[in-house]
């Protein structure tokens with residue numbers, strides 16, 4: 001069984017619903033949320049892929065150096081955490097260049113191979129981004145959610161790593177990048193997202209474990225989460241009922257327990273080591 005753990009390293013305030021509402025003096029809580037996660041992964045001997053929002057690198061250089069020193073893979077989660085559908089190709093190019101600049105100041109020898117778009121914003125309308133990633137030296141992307149949700153996702157996309165054509169459904173062996181979609185549990189025609197994040201907080205843990213085990217029989221499985229989901233002291237904001245549910249439900253201790261249970265159940269590795277294990 002092959003399994004990878006990916007962490008989208010961002011602040012609670014990077015969330016699409018909060019990005020423009022952040023008070024200037026708000027603590028980003030990145031250190032408080034991420035250091036205990038790194039401690040846990042070190043205790044368990046687990047290494048992961050961290051897709052980092054570039055604007056955190058200059059603010060938390062010691063944290064970024066620590067995760068590299070502990071053997072985690074560094075990937076890119078844009079510079080500003082704007083989804084692809086809010087960017088022009090030129091703006092996306094600038095995001096990648098800004099990310100590369102910040103990373104070079106912090107870790108001059110690290111060249112990221114993997115990228116994840118904020119809000120899984122890769123669709124046929126934004127698939128131009130894959131060409132830009134290849135030009136900037138990336139070799140894989142993990143932004144494809146193979147299930148249509150109200151906000152993101154591509155119905156009918158493959159569920160395991162492949163080289164995507166522009167429609168993100170067909171394979172193109174000549175494509176420059178590999179795409180690793182988020183893991184779903186295929187139940188007949190139904191796809192259940194068992195890939196982490198909000199789904200790991202909302203669905204019963206036994207269902208997630210069963211779904212991941214079933215998905216692992218078809219190919220490598222991929223879990224994701226955000227450090228802020230493990231934070232028991234998130235700022236409490238005046239939000240709508242739906243926003244409160246999505247942002248707070250089962251964060252903190254409940255999510256910490258779920259992550260520990262999955263670390264016990266699956267042999268997680270960094271994504272690049274699973275994808276390029278023959279190298």
Ligand SMILES: [Zn+2]
Nearest residue numbers: 008010118119
């Ligand atoms: Zn994100």
